[in-house]
Amino acid sequence: MARVTFKIWRGDKEGGDFLEYKTQVSEGMVVLDAVHQIQAESANDLAVRWNCKAGKCGSCSAEVNGMPKLMCMSRLSDYDLDEPITIEPLRTFPPVRDLVTDVSWNYKVKEKIKPFKPRKPDNEDGSWTMYQEDVERVQEFRKCIECYLCQDVCHVLRDHYKHGEFIGPRFFVYTAALEMHPLDTEDRLEDLKKVDGIGYCNITKCCTKVCPENITITDNAIIPLKERVVDEYYDPVKRLFRIIVPNKKKQDSQE
Numbered sequence: 001m002a003r004v005t006f007k008i009w010r011g012d013k014e015g016g017d018f019l020e021y022k023t024q025v026s027e028g029m030v031v032l033d034a035v036h037q038i039q040a041e042s043a044n045d046l047a048v049r050w051n052c053k054a055g056k057c058g059s060c061s062a063e064v065n066g067m068p069k070l071m072c073m074s075r076l077s078d079y080d081l082d083e084p085i086t087i088e089p090l091r092t093f094p095p096v097r098d099l100v101t102d103v104s105w106n107y108k109v110k111e112k113i114k115p116f117k118p119r120k121p122d123n124e125d126g127s128w129t130m131y132q133e134d135v136e137r138v139q140e141f142r143k144c145i146e147c148y149l150c151q152d153v154c155h156v157l158r159d160h161y162k163h164g165e166f167i168g169p170r171f172f173v174y175t176a177a178l179e180m181h182p183l184d185t186e187d188r189l190e191d192l193k194k195v196d197g198i199g200y201c202n203i204t205k206c207c208t209k210v211c212p213e214n215i216t217i218t219d220n221a222i223i224p225l226k227e228r229v230v231d232e233y234y235d236p237v238k239r240l241f242r243i244i245v246p247n248k249k250k251q252d253s254q255e
Contacts, residue, residue: 058147
């Protein structure tokens, strides 16, 4: 048993500050355990969001000693308990109260992304033929628990506040899952370039580092999407093709 000091941010959208709490911790405890214990002992009105306590719901996202973490998966034994442990809400999103932030912006972003649009069935019974390698390619992206740690650490959102021009790594993963699906026929490349702001990402891989599901966000999602945009809009042959094709379609419609 050890008595540990925690500095927890308390406040709301009007402002706040860190308050200091001390509590006894024992072997095997995680940060969320300590927060709950502090709630019970000395801060009954401390607001914190959590649900499964198993690292699968993404609810207890916060910043522990300045790093975006799931509190339920952050063991106290990984920290220097002789020094205060700071816990604060995700900086990229507006605070609601204490450790709870308003992440509703993410839901609005997701609604704007073009949904899955399957091609016509390959077989007479209405089924499709798919290869296992195509299935496995997008399977990694389905592990996302929408904890938004990647959104929080991304400097485009965190430091430059480009929420109106940039959808963030979480939704590049979501878009990649759709774009790379072997049955999908929708075209999202124009949106990626002009609306979603994929050009802002300079592939620092900070999003990959904080992902609790170990999704290779940068290498397997963002870079392939960037390559598709470059191939579509900056390849000289395709640029010439786009100039010719619209005219041909116009002539066909007039005929």
